[in-house]
Amino acid sequence: MGVNSFRDAKYRLVEQIRTIKAQCNGLNPPSYQGVNDSYAEYLGIKVEEKKLDFDYGGYIPANPPSRPQPIIWIDPDGADSEHQNFTYFHEITHHIIREDNDLYSFLNQIADRNEDLSALEDRFANIGAAEFIIPSDFISTVISEKGFSISLLPELDHQFPASKPAIAIQLxxxxxxxxxxxxxxxxxxxxxxxxxxxxxxxxxxxxxxxxxxxxxxxxxxxxxxxxxxxxxxxxxxxxxxxxxxxxxxxxxxxxxxxxxxxxxxxxxxxxxxxxxxxxxxxxxxxxxxxxxxxx
The missing domain is CATH 3.30.450.130 (irre protein)
Structure with a gap:
């Protein structure tokens, strides 16, 4: 299936994340478990924990032969566990986007007329991180039953305590x-x-x-x-x-x-x-x- 619209791009990304969650023997709901986290291992990503001055995490694509596998940096002391969970799956999503030629090409193609590529990719990485942590179909059901309101967040936090930013994004x-x-x-x-x-x-x-x-x-x-x-x-x-x-x-x-x-x-x-x-x-x-x- 090609990617010709934002809707196509989001659908493709969400479906890939659902497949990864089904195939990977990780925690459900997912949360960051350190440098040997099963989601990174499943995707062939090396995780390094290090002090970062510029942010709480980062993604570096593979560049053989000097860098044979992609790397995710996580600052273990830079944020609380919820922010760390979200950052980790945000970086995981950067990898998914970069590995999908059709999806990455679409974002690159439309970046000039909407927003720069880095910001656009970052926005989709937020969507992906939220989908990892709290499934969109569950939130859709809650909104249908109770209506949309940001005040749903504290209630949902009791059920999905891994990341409040993920809940906000999914709403x-x-x-x-x-x-x-x-x-x-x-x-x-x-x-x-x-x-x-x-x-x-x-x-x-x-x-x-x-x-x-x-x-x-x-x-x-x-x-x-x-x-x-x-x-x-x-x-x-x-x-x-x-x-x-x-x-x-x-x-x-x-x-x-x-x-x-x-x-x-x-x-x-x-x-x-x-x-x-x-x-x-x-x-x-x-x-x-x-x-x-x-x-």
């Missing part, structure tokens, strides 16, 4: 309306917006910010992307949620790095140290329990 990926979803963290954000391997070490004069750590959008929201590491201004609803540790809803602008003023309904929660928010461009459909019966 967006499984929604039928147009929306953006972000995970925001407070701290020192990376000093460069360059591709992952070129991120610079933190500078001593940087001040902590609330910034976008992960972002995604629903399949129907084809245009525009919220850039990773975008700073959230102090007058934004998301900053209010961070300061008060209280959930909030209201209209506010989508945090595009360009500063574009696009006001939409925002639904945000504070949960275990991070801010999770959905920017609903269109209204979510009601849950099946709220829809009138036809009989």
């Amino acid at each position: 967006a990926q499984c929604s039928s309306h147009k929306c953006f979803v972000v995970v925001c963290n407070y701290g020192i954000r990376p000093n460069s917006q360059a591709p992952q391997a070129a991120l610079l070490p933190h500078q001593p004069n940087q001040l902590p910010h609330l910034f976008v750590q992960y972002s995604t959008k629903s399949p129907s929201q084809e245009k525009y992307t919220i850039a990773k590491f975008t700073t959230i201004p102090v007058n934004h609803l998301l900053y209010k949620v961070f300061e008060t540790r209280q959930s909030s809803k209201g209209k506010d602008r989508i945090p595009f790095r360009s500063g574009t003023e696009w006001l939409v309904d925002c639904d945000a929660i504070y949960f275990k140290g991070r801010v999770y928010a959905a920017f609903n461009v269109t209204q979510p459909p009601p849950s099946s329990t709220l829809q009138p019966s036809l009989f």
Whole structure:
């Protein structure tokens, strides 16, 4: 099957991940188990744990004969276990994308007219990491029964504690309306917006910010992307949620790095140290329990 659209690309990636999970004798739900993790061994990837200045993980493709197999770097001390789980499967997905010529060629072909290849590949790696950790068909069922809301995240965290960012991304990926979803963290954000391997070490004069750590959008929201590491201004609803540790809803602008003023309904929660928010461009459909019966 060829890859001719974003929908084709996502379907192909998700199906490959489902096949790998079925064939690999790894933990289910998956979580990072160290340098001898079964998913990396199954895919022929070498895992190295090392201190990283630029990020929490990285993927280096094979380059024989000097590098006979691909390598994943994981910083064992750079993040909590949930972030580490997500980072690991994010890098695993980079490998899957690079090994699939049709998928990688499609992303390379459309990168110029949408976003640069590194950012586009990174976005698909987030989708893949989320699919590894929490199956999209399960989230689709939950949304159908209860309706779409970012407030579902704490409830789902009890069932899938491996990674809250994965839950947030799957909520967006499984929604039928147009929306953006972000995970925001407070701290020192990376000093460069360059591709992952070129991120610079933190500078001593940087001040902590609330910034976008992960972002995604629903399949129907084809245009525009919220850039990773975008700073959230102090007058934004998301900053209010961070300061008060209280959930909030209201209209506010989508945090595009360009500063574009696009006001939409925002639904945000504070949960275990991070801010999770959905920017609903269109209204979510009601849950099946709220829809009138036809009989």
